[in-house]
Amino acid sequence: MTFGSKLSIIITTFNSSNVILNCLNKIDLNLYHVFVVDNNSSDNTVKIIEENFPNKITIIKNQKNLGYGRGNNCALRLVETEFAMILNPDAFIFNKDIELILETLDQNPEITICAPLLLKKYPFNAQDFEEEIEVMKQNLRSQENSYFSVKYVIGACLILRMSFFQEVGFYDEEIFLYYEDDEICHRVITNNKICAINTEAFAYHTGQGSSGKNYRNLYRRFWHRSWSKFHWKEKQKGLAKAYFSASKLVILYGLQTLFYIFIWKPEKIIAKIASIVGGVSYLLGLKAFDKNDNPRGNLKLF
Structure with a gap:
């Protein structure tokens, strides 16, 4: 059939x-x-x-x-x-x-x-x-x-x-x-x-992806991976648990960023910073899209 x-x-x-x-x-x-x-x-x-x-x-x-x-x-x-x-x-x-x-x-x-x-x-x-x-x-x-x-x-x-x-x-x-x-x-x-x-x-x-491979895309991917993780956790577990998890991640990744700066791993540094900014953005109540429906997570720090 x-x-x-x-x-x-x-x-x-x-x-x-x-x-x-x-x-x-x-x-x-x-x-x-x-x-x-x-x-x-x-x-x-x-x-x-x-x-x-x-x-x-x-x-x-x-x-x-x-x-x-x-x-x-x-x-x-x-x-x-x-x-x-x-x-x-x-x-x-x-x-x-x-x-x-x-x-x-x-x-x-x-x-x-x-x-x-x-x-x-x-x-x-x-x-x-x-x-x-x-x-x-x-x-x-x-x-x-x-x-x-x-x-x-x-x-x-x-x-x-x-x-x-x-x-x-x-x-x-x-x-x-x-x-x-x-x-x-x-x-x-x-x-x-x-x-x-x-x-x-x-x-x-094949896992070759469709978003391209460069630092700008790396930053955006990890920004959204972080933000989406806590958005999903909020829907599943509630606001309090999502806020607690996001706060914990920001502190942990901040320490890890210092370590990767010390041993100089640029990709790791960008990924951790993007995750931190995504987590902080969630904590501040920002959405994944701005008011013009453009995705956030643009690399502006470098």
Whole structure:
């Protein structure tokens, strides 16, 4: 049985020109409706898609970088199919594995998010994944189904049941980057639904990222990792515990920054300072986006 008419695929890009072709080439574009949401890339990501897949992909061109959650939401609001896959541009999945996940969702209406097993490279070499395989075996022991329930799935590749999220909302739009998956999975579980991993389906996450590699991007990533961590903790544990954790982190990372200055590790220094500023920004009540909806975390100190 083919479930192609039931699925849309959403890929949010930002300077993803080095990975997007590998991702899209694995997808049967005649079978699934594919959305690419581009967050104002400064490279030729959009041009590559338009030249290689003319009139086959719906491209949403944002005028600014909206981040992971807001970017995905731009397409999720347009989805008309029963299910939607969220796929990172530096990940890929084969059609047979997509169909296995859709079969699990079709047969188990209580499952609201389902993901494949995520591997780090292709082709798969068992010797490279001894630790992961051992954990997998422990989790799968005595399993009668082709899936097991989890508290959290990695957002590089997952499929959402749209009826649930159309009712409760999509990704948290207060977050620019990081902890979106924790938040959305937590919402599933608190509504007595299931997040699951299909044990027969595989996806491959190369981990090359879509945000670029330089000090400015490093600073922004760690700023948002820190801010999002405490925003998520507040939603999960309450304001008092989030404030306590943020205050503790600021002190600890301040001491660690002095150490990294002493031994001169520039990347570590920038990461720690960004984490401190993100934590302080959270404590001061600043949001991840400014009043003009631009993401905070710009490197202005250097």
